[in-house]
Amino acid sequence: MLNENKEVMLEVKNIFKNFGDLEVLKGVSTEVDKGEVISIIGASGSGKSTLLRCMNLLEEPTFGEVWIEGKLMTPVDPYLHYDVIKASNTYKKLIAGGMDELDAIMKIKQEDLLQEKSGKEGSEYKSLMDKIYKENHIDTNLGRRKMSMVFQQFNLFNNLTVLENIMLAPVETAKYNKVKDLNGEKAKIREQAFTLLKRIGLEDKADVYPSKLSGGQKQRIAIVRSLAMNPDVMLFDEPTSALDPEMIGEVLDLMKELAQAGMTMVIVTHEMGFAKEVSDRVLFVDEGYIKEEGTPEEVFDHPKDPRLQDFLSKVL
C-alpha cells in the first residue's frame, strides 16, 4: 500500500514489459510525488517511452503494478495477498494434507495453483478478493482521466475542430457521470476550453481543423486538450521530437509554465537543457532498467553510471 503522507500521485512497482521475446522493461519501480516534475532520459530503444506508456496502461505491463492516487490500475493479483491465498480451498487442501503453512503458500505462488475462474476457490476467498478489489482497484478508464498524455505525434482528432477536440472527452465524461444539467455543464466546459485557448493565444483557431495548424500549434492544443480533463498528472511522450526547430520553444515554454504552476509531470524527452532546467528529478533508463536517478545536478553534472556518462557525452 502507498504511504499517504508523502502524497504520492503515481507509483509503478516492478514493471516488466515484453513484446514477444523482446524484454523492454526488466523491473522498473518509481514514485511520482505531487507537484514533482520528472524527466526520463535515455537512448532510443532504451524503454523510456514504454515505461511512460505503461504508466497509463496504453501498454499493459507483462508484470507489475501501476498505482494512481492509492488505487491500483493493473489487475488485482491474488498472489500478492497471503490472506487471500490462505482463504482459498487449494490452500486448505494442502494444509489438510499435512503441509507446512509457508510451504503451501510458496507452492501455490510458484505453481500458480489458484483457480479463481473455475470457481473452485470457495466463498471466503471470493469475498476477500471482492473486498480487496473494491478497496484498491480503479477502472482503467477512470484512472486515465486522472493522468492525461501528450504524444510525440500530437494525435489531435482529425475529424473534429480545435474546440471539439478540447471539449470531446470532458463532455463525454460529464455524460458518463450522468450530470443533471448537461447543457449547463457543456457551457462551462466550452468556457474553460476558450480560457485555455486564450492562454496559449490560439482562440482564433477554435473552429479550425487540425490539418490547418502548424506542428507547434497542434502540440500546444494537444496539451490544452489534456489540461481540459483537469488531470492530476500529465505524461509527455517526447512532445517536441516531431517539431520543426523553430516551434520547439513555444511548446517548451508552455510546459515550463505548467511546471511552475505546480502540475505533476512526467516527461520523456531528448531536450537535455529543458530537462535540466525544469526537472526535480531525472531518471536515466537504459537496457530496461532505471540505471541512475537523482536531481538534475547529480545526473547531468556528476553522472556515476558509465552508460550514462557515455550517453551524456554524445547528446550534450
Add this chain to the structure above:
Amino acid sequence: MGVYLKGFLIACRGIPATVAVSLIAIVIGAAFGLLLALCSQTKSKVLQVLSKVYIDIVRGTPMLVQALIMAYGIPWLLQSWGVGFKWDNFGGMVVPAVIVCGFNSAAYMSEVIRSGIQAIDKGQMEAARSLGMSHGMAMRLVIIPQAVRIILPAFANEFVTLIKETSVLGYVGVVEILRRGQLWNSSSFETFPAYIGVALAYMILTIPLSKAINGYERKMARKESAA
C-alpha cells in the same frame, strides 16, 4: 426504334424492385458488415474465427446459389422437418432476396470497413483512450467518423455492384429489371430489344452513381493535397 423504346420502358418498370432490394440490402450489409469488421478486430478468438468463416463462405459461393438455398432450400428443409414454412407467409419471395443480398454484401462491406478502420492512425485511438474514453466510445466518436470518409467511395462502389448482382434474383421470383425483360421477351419474342432495354435500365442507375463517386474521390484528393 419504337420496339427498343418499349423494351427499355418495360425494363424500367423493374427499377423500383431493383432499387428497393439494393437499398435495403446495402443498409443490412453496412450494419452487419460493420459488426463483422469489429468482430474480426476484437481480442476474442471465437469472434475472429466466426467472422472469418462467415466471410469465406459467402465470398466462396455465387450469390445465385445462396439465393436458391435461402429461397427454396430452407423452406424445403423446414417442411421436411414438418414445419409448414413458406416465404409467401412472411412477405413473399422478396424477403429471402433482400436477406441474401444484404448478408452477401456484408461480407464484402466488412473487408472495406476493416481496411478503412485500419487506415486510421493508431495515435487517434491512443489519444482517445488516454483521455479516459472506452474502446467503444473511441470507435464511435473518433475512429468510425474518420473511417467513413475513407470508405465512402468503396461503399458506393459496392452499391453499384449490388445493383447489378440483384439481377440473379429473377431466378427466385423477384420481378426486378432483368425479370421484366425476360417476361416481355417470352411473350413478344423481341429478344434483342428486350435485353438491350434491360442493359439500358441498369446503366441509368449505375453510370450516374459511378460518376458521382469519381467526383467525390477527386474532391477528396484535392482537399488532402491542399491540407
